[in-house]
Amino acid sequence: MALVVVMSVYNGFDNLVKGMYHTFDADLLIKPAEGKVFIQPAYFEELANDERISACCPVIEENVFLQYRGMQSVAVLKAVDSVFMAVSPLRERTVQGKFNVYFGEVEEAVVGRNLANNLGINVAFIDPLWVYFPERDAVFSPLDPMASLKREKLFPSGIFAVEQNYDSRYLFVPLAMARRLFDYPKEISYLEIRVHEGVNTRRLQREITAGAGPDFRVLNRYQQNETVYKMMTTEKIVIFLLLGFIVLIISCNVLGSLSMLILEKKDDVEILESMGAKEKQIRTIFITEGWLISVLGLLTGLFLGLLLCWLQTTFGLISLPGSFMVSSYPVDVQLTDLLIISVIVLGLGLLAAYVPVRSVFNKAISAA
Numbered sequence: 001m002a003l004v005v006v007m008s009v010y011n012g013f014d015n016l017v018k019g020m021y022h023t024f025d026a027d028l029l030i031k032p033a034e035g036k037v038f039i040q041p042a043y044f045e046e047l048a049n050d051e052r053i054s055a056c057c058p059v060i061e062e063n064v065f066l067q068y069r070g071m072q073s074v075a076v077l078k079a080v081d082s083v084f085m086a087v088s089p090l091r092e093r094t095v096q097g098k099f100n101v102y103f104g105e106v107e108e109a110v111v112g113r114n115l116a117n118n119l120g121i122n123v124a125f126i127d128p129l130w131v132y133f134p135e136r137d138a139v140f141s142p143l144d145p146m147a148s149l150k151r152e153k154l155f156p157s158g159i160f161a162v163e164q165n166y167d168s169r170y171l172f173v174p175l176a177m178a179r180r181l182f183d184y185p186k187e188i189s190y191l192e193i194r195v196h197e198g199v200n201t202r203r204l205q206r207e208i209t210a211g212a213g214p215d216f217r218v219l220n221r222y223q224q225n226e227t228v229y230k231m232m233t234t235e236k237i238v239i240f241l242l243l244g245f246i247v248l249i250i251s252c253n254v255l256g257s258l259s260m261l262i263l264e265k266k267d268d269v270e271i272l273e274s275m276g277a278k279e280k281q282i283r284t285i286f287i288t289e290g291w292l293i294s295v296l297g298l299l300t301g302l303f304l305g306l307l308l309c310w311l312q313t314t315f316g317l318i319s320l321p322g323s324f325m326v327s328s329y330p331v332d333v334q335l336t337d338l339l340i341i342s343v344i345v346l347g348l349g350l351l352a353a354y355v356p357v358r359s360v361f362n363k364a365i366s367a368a
Contacts, residue, residue, distance in 0.1 A: 003243050003345075004305025007337045009312075010239060012330025014232055020163040020325075021225055023089045026057070026192035027201055029219045030212060037187035043211050044191055052199045057084040058188040060178040065132040065149075066171075068119040068156075075115055076169045077131065079178030087194055090160050090172075097123035097158035101174045108157035114168035116159045128153045131173070133181050152181050244344055251294070251352040258290040259356040286357045287350075294349020298342060309333050 032038040040058065048056045060079040066072065080101065085091075091099045094110070101108050109129055111121055121129065135150045154173060161167055179185060193208075195201060201220055209218045222229050262269075269282055309331045311317055316328030 001301040001305040001308070003240075003247070003341045004302060004333070004338065005308050006239060006243060007236075007341070008305075008309045008331045008333045009329050010236055011332035011334055011337070014236070015332050016326065016330050017163075017228075017232065020166075021228070022221060023093060024162050024166050025221050025224050027195045027221065028193040028205055028208065029190055029224055030193065030208065031190040031217050031219070033215055033217050037184060037189055038216075039186050040188065040191065041212075047193065047208070050204075052195055052204055053193055054196050055083050055087045055192075055194045057081060057087075057192040057194070058175065059084070059190055059192055060175060060182065060184060060187070061189040062133065062178070062182055064181075066115075066119060067130040067132065068121055069125075069127050071119045073115065073118050075171055077173055077178065078170055079173050079175045081175045084192065085172075090162065093160045093162050094158050095161045097156070099160065100157045101172060103155070103157060107152075107154050107174050107177050109154040110158040110160055110172040111156055112167035112170050113159050113161040114164060115171060116156070118168070121156045121159070123156050123158060126155070129156055130154075131177075131181060136183050150181055152177050240340075247345060248348055251348045254290055254293050254349060254352040255356050257293070258286060258353060259360045261289070262286060262356065262360045283357050287353045290353025290357070291346075291350050294345060294352070297349070298345045301345075302338065302342070306333065 030044065037060070044056070047053055057080060060077075062077055064075060064077045066075050080088075082102075085099065085101060088099070090110075095113060096116075097110075099110055101110065109131075111119075111129075115121075119129075131152045131154060132149045133151075135148055154177070195204060205218050205220055209216075212218060272282055273279070312329060312331045319328045320326060
Protein backbone atom coordinates (compact mmCIF):
# COMPACT_ATOMS: atom_id res chain seq x y z
CA MET A 1 0.00 0.00 0.00
CA ALA A 2 2.81 2.40 0.88
CA LEU A 3 4.57 1.66 -2.40
CA VAL A 4 1.42 2.28 -4.44
CA VAL A 5 0.57 5.54 -2.66
CA VAL A 6 4.08 7.01 -2.59
CA MET A 7 4.92 6.09 -6.19
CA SER A 8 1.56 7.43 -7.43
CA VAL A 9 2.02 10.73 -5.61
CA TYR A 10 5.55 11.01 -6.99
CA ASN A 11 4.19 10.35 -10.49
CA GLY A 12 1.69 13.15 -9.91
CA PHE A 13 4.42 15.62 -9.00
CA ASP A 14 6.55 14.34 -11.88
CA ASN A 15 3.74 15.01 -14.37
CA LEU A 16 3.12 18.40 -12.79
CA VAL A 17 6.76 19.47 -13.18
CA LYS A 18 6.95 18.11 -16.73
CA GLY A 19 3.76 19.97 -17.56
CA MET A 20 5.36 23.22 -16.39
CA TYR A 21 8.41 22.66 -18.60
CA HIS A 22 6.25 21.55 -21.54
CA THR A 23 4.32 24.80 -21.29
CA PHE A 24 7.51 26.82 -21.70
CA ASP A 25 9.66 24.58 -23.89
CA ALA A 26 9.01 23.77 -27.55
CA ASP A 27 8.69 20.22 -28.90
CA LEU A 28 11.96 20.65 -30.81
CA LEU A 29 14.62 23.33 -30.62
CA ILE A 30 17.28 24.02 -33.25
CA LYS A 31 20.40 25.85 -32.09
CA PRO A 32 23.90 26.30 -33.51
CA ALA A 33 26.54 23.75 -32.58
CA GLU A 34 28.95 26.63 -31.98
CA GLY A 35 28.33 30.29 -31.21
CA LYS A 36 25.30 32.15 -29.92
CA VAL A 37 23.43 33.14 -33.08
CA PHE A 38 23.02 32.04 -36.69
CA ILE A 39 21.29 33.06 -39.90
CA GLN A 40 18.55 30.68 -40.98
CA PRO A 41 19.43 28.59 -44.04
CA ALA A 42 16.82 27.90 -46.69
CA TYR A 43 16.16 24.43 -45.24
CA PHE A 44 14.79 25.90 -42.00
CA GLU A 45 12.42 28.19 -43.87
CA GLU A 46 11.02 25.15 -45.70
CA LEU A 47 10.18 23.42 -42.41
CA ALA A 48 7.12 25.63 -42.00
CA ASN A 49 5.58 23.79 -45.00
CA ASP A 50 5.87 20.40 -43.28
CA GLU A 51 2.37 19.11 -42.44
CA ARG A 52 3.59 17.64 -39.16
CA ILE A 53 4.78 21.04 -37.89
CA SER A 54 2.26 23.53 -36.52
CA ALA A 55 4.67 26.47 -36.06
CA CYS A 56 8.31 27.47 -36.56
CA CYS A 57 9.23 30.38 -34.32
CA PRO A 58 12.58 32.24 -34.55
CA VAL A 59 13.79 33.41 -31.16
CA ILE A 60 16.50 35.77 -29.94
CA GLU A 61 17.56 35.20 -26.34
CA GLU A 62 20.06 37.30 -24.39
CA ASN A 63 20.81 38.53 -20.87
CA VAL A 64 19.81 42.17 -20.37
CA PHE A 65 19.62 44.81 -17.67
CA LEU A 66 16.16 46.12 -16.71
CA GLN A 67 15.03 49.29 -15.00
CA TYR A 68 11.49 50.07 -13.92
CA ARG A 69 10.45 52.98 -11.68
CA GLY A 70 13.84 53.07 -9.97
CA MET A 71 14.07 49.29 -9.50
CA GLN A 72 16.74 47.32 -11.34
CA SER A 73 17.32 43.69 -12.22
CA VAL A 74 19.13 41.36 -14.63
CA ALA A 75 16.88 39.13 -16.73
CA VAL A 76 16.78 36.86 -19.76
CA LEU A 77 15.11 38.56 -22.70
CA LYS A 78 13.30 36.23 -25.08
CA ALA A 79 12.30 37.98 -28.30
CA VAL A 80 9.52 36.26 -30.27
CA ASP A 81 7.27 36.88 -33.24
CA SER A 82 3.49 36.97 -33.61
CA VAL A 83 3.33 33.25 -34.48
CA PHE A 84 4.89 32.35 -31.13
CA MET A 85 2.43 34.55 -29.26
CA ALA A 86 -0.49 32.90 -31.05
CA VAL A 87 0.47 29.24 -30.47
CA SER A 88 2.34 29.31 -27.15
CA PRO A 89 0.65 27.48 -24.23
CA LEU A 90 1.92 30.33 -22.05
CA ARG A 91 -1.23 32.23 -23.00
CA GLU A 92 -3.07 30.03 -20.50
CA ARG A 93 -0.52 30.87 -17.80
CA THR A 94 -1.11 34.61 -17.87
CA VAL A 95 -2.08 35.68 -14.35
CA GLN A 96 -2.39 39.40 -14.99
CA GLY A 97 -2.98 41.49 -18.11
CA LYS A 98 -2.70 39.97 -21.59
CA PHE A 99 -0.12 37.80 -23.32
CA ASN A 100 0.76 40.33 -26.03
CA VAL A 101 3.96 42.03 -27.17
CA TYR A 102 2.14 44.63 -29.26
CA PHE A 103 -0.71 47.03 -28.55
CA GLY A 104 -1.27 48.47 -31.98
CA GLU A 105 2.11 49.96 -32.85
CA VAL A 106 3.24 50.15 -29.22
CA GLU A 107 5.82 47.52 -28.21
CA GLU A 108 5.06 45.69 -24.98
CA ALA A 109 6.59 43.05 -22.73
CA VAL A 110 5.25 40.00 -20.89
CA VAL A 111 7.15 39.44 -17.63
CA GLY A 112 7.51 36.47 -15.28
CA ARG A 113 5.67 36.83 -11.98
CA ASN A 114 8.70 36.75 -9.68
CA LEU A 115 10.62 39.14 -11.92
CA ALA A 116 7.61 41.47 -11.93
CA ASN A 117 7.46 41.37 -8.15
CA ASN A 118 11.16 42.20 -7.86
CA LEU A 119 10.76 45.22 -10.13
CA GLY A 120 7.38 46.26 -8.77
CA ILE A 121 5.74 45.91 -12.18
CA ASN A 122 1.99 46.25 -12.48
CA VAL A 123 0.27 46.17 -15.86
CA ALA A 124 -2.08 48.90 -14.68
CA PHE A 125 0.83 51.36 -14.43
CA ILE A 126 1.81 53.48 -17.43
CA ASP A 127 5.50 53.69 -16.54
CA PRO A 128 7.88 52.31 -19.20
CA LEU A 129 10.20 49.35 -18.73
CA TRP A 130 13.72 50.21 -19.93
CA VAL A 131 15.92 47.46 -21.37
CA TYR A 132 19.70 48.03 -21.52
CA PHE A 133 22.39 46.13 -23.42
CA PRO A 134 26.07 46.97 -24.15
CA GLU A 135 26.50 48.55 -27.56
CA ARG A 136 28.64 46.53 -29.92
CA ASP A 137 32.23 47.86 -30.34
CA ALA A 138 31.50 50.71 -27.92
CA VAL A 139 34.33 52.07 -25.73
CA PHE A 140 33.44 52.03 -22.07
CA SER A 141 33.84 55.36 -20.29
CA PRO A 142 33.89 55.42 -16.47
CA LEU A 143 32.80 59.07 -16.59
CA ASP A 144 29.64 58.23 -18.54
CA PRO A 145 28.88 54.47 -18.30
CA MET A 146 25.46 54.85 -19.92
CA ALA A 147 27.03 56.09 -23.14
CA SER A 148 28.21 52.57 -23.97
CA LEU A 149 24.73 51.09 -23.54
CA LYS A 150 21.84 50.85 -25.95
CA ARG A 151 18.34 50.98 -24.53
CA GLU A 152 14.79 50.31 -25.61
CA LYS A 153 11.48 51.29 -24.02
CA LEU A 154 8.61 48.86 -23.48
CA PHE A 155 5.34 48.86 -21.59
CA PRO A 156 4.35 45.80 -19.47
CA SER A 157 1.26 44.14 -20.93
CA GLY A 158 1.04 40.91 -18.94
CA ILE A 159 2.51 38.72 -16.23
CA PHE A 160 2.85 34.94 -16.58
CA ALA A 161 3.49 32.22 -13.98
CA VAL A 162 4.86 28.81 -14.91
CA GLU A 163 7.73 27.74 -12.68
CA GLN A 164 9.98 29.66 -10.31
CA ASN A 165 13.08 29.26 -12.48
CA TYR A 166 11.28 30.82 -15.45
CA ASP A 167 9.14 33.30 -13.52
CA SER A 168 12.16 34.95 -11.91
CA ARG A 169 14.27 35.30 -15.08
CA TYR A 170 12.31 35.66 -18.31
CA LEU A 171 10.45 38.39 -20.14
CA PHE A 172 9.02 38.23 -23.67
CA VAL A 173 9.46 41.13 -26.09
CA PRO A 174 8.91 41.74 -29.83
CA LEU A 175 11.49 40.25 -32.16
CA ALA A 176 11.88 43.57 -34.00
CA MET A 177 12.86 45.36 -30.80
CA ALA A 178 15.53 42.76 -30.01
CA ARG A 179 17.01 43.10 -33.48
CA ARG A 180 17.48 46.84 -32.89
CA LEU A 181 18.83 46.39 -29.38
CA PHE A 182 21.33 43.63 -30.18
CA ASP A 183 22.07 44.75 -33.74
CA TYR A 184 20.96 41.40 -35.20
CA PRO A 185 19.32 42.26 -38.56
CA LYS A 186 18.89 38.58 -39.58
CA GLU A 187 20.48 36.49 -36.82
CA ILE A 188 18.51 34.42 -34.31
CA SER A 189 19.54 32.46 -31.22
CA TYR A 190 17.47 29.35 -31.97
CA LEU A 191 14.38 28.11 -33.78
CA GLU A 192 11.47 26.66 -31.82
CA ILE A 193 9.34 24.01 -33.50
CA ARG A 194 5.91 22.94 -32.31
CA VAL A 195 4.33 19.85 -33.83
CA HIS A 196 0.76 18.65 -34.18
CA GLU A 197 -0.61 16.20 -31.64
CA GLY A 198 0.22 12.57 -32.39
CA VAL A 199 3.31 13.33 -34.47
CA ASN A 200 6.34 11.07 -33.90
CA THR A 201 8.73 13.70 -32.51
CA ARG A 202 11.74 11.39 -32.47
CA ARG A 203 11.41 10.56 -36.15
CA LEU A 204 10.98 14.23 -37.03
CA GLN A 205 14.01 15.09 -34.91
CA ARG A 206 16.16 12.58 -36.81
CA GLU A 207 14.98 13.95 -40.15
CA ILE A 208 15.69 17.57 -39.20
CA THR A 209 19.09 16.60 -37.77
CA ALA A 210 20.03 14.93 -41.04
CA GLY A 211 18.80 17.91 -43.07
CA ALA A 212 20.37 20.59 -40.88
CA GLY A 213 23.83 19.06 -40.89
CA PRO A 214 26.61 19.07 -38.29
CA ASP A 215 26.49 22.84 -37.76
CA PHE A 216 23.23 22.60 -35.81
CA ARG A 217 21.86 20.69 -32.84
CA VAL A 218 18.22 19.55 -32.72
CA LEU A 219 17.02 19.04 -29.16
CA ASN A 220 13.80 17.47 -27.93
CA ARG A 221 12.14 18.42 -24.65
CA TYR A 222 14.15 15.89 -22.66
CA GLN A 223 17.45 17.16 -24.05
CA GLN A 224 16.51 20.79 -23.43
CA ASN A 225 16.25 20.03 -19.68
CA GLU A 226 18.30 16.85 -19.48
CA THR A 227 19.59 17.50 -15.96
CA VAL A 228 16.10 18.04 -14.54
CA TYR A 229 14.67 14.88 -16.11
CA LYS A 230 17.63 12.75 -15.03
CA MET A 231 17.29 14.07 -11.49
CA MET A 232 13.57 13.21 -11.36
CA THR A 233 14.22 9.70 -12.70
CA THR A 234 17.01 9.14 -10.16
CA GLU A 235 14.80 10.35 -7.31
CA LYS A 236 12.05 7.93 -8.29
CA ILE A 237 14.48 5.01 -8.41
CA VAL A 238 15.94 5.90 -5.00
CA ILE A 239 12.48 6.21 -3.44
CA PHE A 240 11.45 2.85 -4.88
CA LEU A 241 14.63 1.17 -3.59
CA LEU A 242 14.12 2.60 -0.09
CA LEU A 243 10.52 1.42 0.07
CA GLY A 244 11.54 -1.92 -1.43
CA PHE A 245 14.11 -2.31 1.35
CA ILE A 246 11.35 -1.67 3.88
CA VAL A 247 9.25 -4.40 2.24
CA LEU A 248 12.27 -6.72 2.47
CA ILE A 249 12.54 -6.07 6.22
CA ILE A 250 8.81 -6.63 6.68
CA SER A 251 9.13 -9.92 4.80
CA CYS A 252 11.27 -11.15 7.67
CA ASN A 253 8.00 -11.42 9.64
CA VAL A 254 6.89 -14.09 7.17
CA LEU A 255 10.20 -15.85 7.65
CA GLY A 256 9.85 -15.88 11.42
CA SER A 257 6.18 -16.86 11.37
CA LEU A 258 6.81 -19.73 8.99
CA SER A 259 9.76 -20.98 11.05
CA MET A 260 7.60 -21.11 14.18
CA LEU A 261 4.82 -22.81 12.21
CA ILE A 262 7.20 -25.57 11.06
CA LEU A 263 8.32 -26.22 14.64
CA GLU A 264 4.73 -26.23 15.91
CA LYS A 265 3.60 -28.67 13.21
CA LYS A 266 6.45 -31.09 13.79
CA ASP A 267 4.09 -33.82 15.00
CA ASP A 268 1.74 -33.23 12.07
CA VAL A 269 4.66 -33.59 9.67
CA GLU A 270 5.47 -36.99 11.18
CA ILE A 271 1.83 -38.05 10.77
CA LEU A 272 1.85 -36.99 7.11
CA GLU A 273 5.08 -38.92 6.53
CA SER A 274 3.60 -42.02 8.14
CA MET A 275 0.62 -41.70 5.78
CA GLY A 276 2.97 -41.78 2.81
CA ALA A 277 3.53 -38.08 2.10
CA LYS A 278 6.93 -37.39 0.62
CA GLU A 279 9.27 -34.78 2.04
CA LYS A 280 9.01 -32.68 -1.15
CA GLN A 281 5.22 -32.56 -0.86
CA ILE A 282 5.39 -31.41 2.76
CA ARG A 283 7.91 -28.71 1.85
CA THR A 284 5.62 -27.52 -0.93
CA ILE A 285 2.78 -27.15 1.60
CA PHE A 286 4.82 -24.84 3.84
CA ILE A 287 6.27 -22.85 0.91
CA THR A 288 2.80 -22.38 -0.59
CA GLU A 289 1.38 -21.24 2.75
CA GLY A 290 4.19 -18.73 3.26
CA TRP A 291 3.84 -17.43 -0.30
CA LEU A 292 0.06 -17.09 0.07
CA ILE A 293 0.70 -14.75 3.00
CA SER A 294 2.59 -12.46 0.62
CA VAL A 295 -0.09 -12.81 -2.07
CA LEU A 296 -2.78 -11.86 0.42
CA GLY A 297 -0.68 -8.91 1.59
CA LEU A 298 -0.10 -7.84 -2.03
CA LEU A 299 -3.80 -7.95 -2.95
CA THR A 300 -4.82 -6.14 0.23
CA GLY A 301 -2.10 -3.52 -0.21
CA LEU A 302 -2.97 -2.92 -3.87
CA PHE A 303 -6.65 -2.55 -3.03
CA LEU A 304 -6.06 -0.14 -0.15
CA GLY A 305 -3.42 1.81 -2.08
CA LEU A 306 -5.64 2.21 -5.15
CA LEU A 307 -8.57 3.15 -2.90
CA LEU A 308 -6.54 5.89 -1.21
CA CYS A 309 -5.30 7.17 -4.57
CA TRP A 310 -8.89 7.27 -5.89
CA LEU A 311 -10.11 9.13 -2.82
CA GLN A 312 -7.25 11.64 -3.12
CA THR A 313 -7.90 12.18 -6.84
CA THR A 314 -11.67 12.51 -6.39
CA PHE A 315 -11.94 14.46 -3.14
CA GLY A 316 -8.43 15.88 -2.55
CA LEU A 317 -8.34 14.63 1.05
CA ILE A 318 -4.77 15.79 1.75
CA SER A 319 -4.11 19.38 0.73
CA LEU A 320 -0.79 21.03 -0.01
CA PRO A 321 0.30 23.64 2.55
CA GLY A 322 0.94 27.15 1.29
CA SER A 323 0.24 28.47 -2.17
CA PHE A 324 0.93 26.17 -5.07
CA MET A 325 -0.34 25.43 -8.57
CA VAL A 326 -2.52 22.63 -7.17
CA SER A 327 -4.49 22.67 -3.93
CA SER A 328 -4.00 18.98 -3.05
CA TYR A 329 -1.36 16.32 -3.61
CA PRO A 330 -1.46 15.17 -7.26
CA VAL A 331 -1.82 11.44 -7.89
CA ASP A 332 -1.11 9.42 -11.02
CA VAL A 333 -1.40 5.61 -10.81
CA GLN A 334 0.67 3.91 -13.50
CA LEU A 335 0.26 0.27 -14.52
CA THR A 336 4.04 -0.15 -14.84
CA ASP A 337 4.52 0.72 -11.17
CA LEU A 338 1.81 -1.76 -10.12
CA LEU A 339 3.45 -4.55 -12.12
CA ILE A 340 6.91 -3.81 -10.68
CA ILE A 341 5.50 -3.65 -7.13
CA SER A 342 3.74 -6.99 -7.65
CA VAL A 343 6.89 -8.68 -8.95
CA ILE A 344 9.01 -7.32 -6.08
CA VAL A 345 6.52 -8.27 -3.34
CA LEU A 346 5.83 -11.74 -4.74
CA GLY A 347 9.53 -12.38 -5.30
CA LEU A 348 10.47 -11.36 -1.77
CA GLY A 349 7.52 -13.35 -0.42
CA LEU A 350 8.63 -16.49 -2.23
CA LEU A 351 12.18 -16.01 -0.97
CA ALA A 352 10.94 -15.45 2.59
CA ALA A 353 8.91 -18.65 2.37
CA TYR A 354 11.65 -20.78 0.80
CA VAL A 355 14.48 -19.89 3.21
CA PRO A 356 12.88 -21.12 6.49
CA VAL A 357 11.49 -24.26 4.84
CA ARG A 358 14.93 -25.16 3.51
CA SER A 359 16.73 -24.58 6.82
CA VAL A 360 14.27 -25.04 9.68
CA PHE A 361 12.36 -27.89 8.04
CA ASN A 362 15.50 -29.94 7.45
CA LYS A 363 16.62 -29.44 11.05
CA ALA A 364 13.19 -30.39 12.37
CA ILE A 365 13.10 -33.55 10.30
CA SER A 366 16.63 -34.57 11.24
CA ALA A 367 15.86 -33.96 14.95
CA ALA A 368 12.82 -36.16 14.68
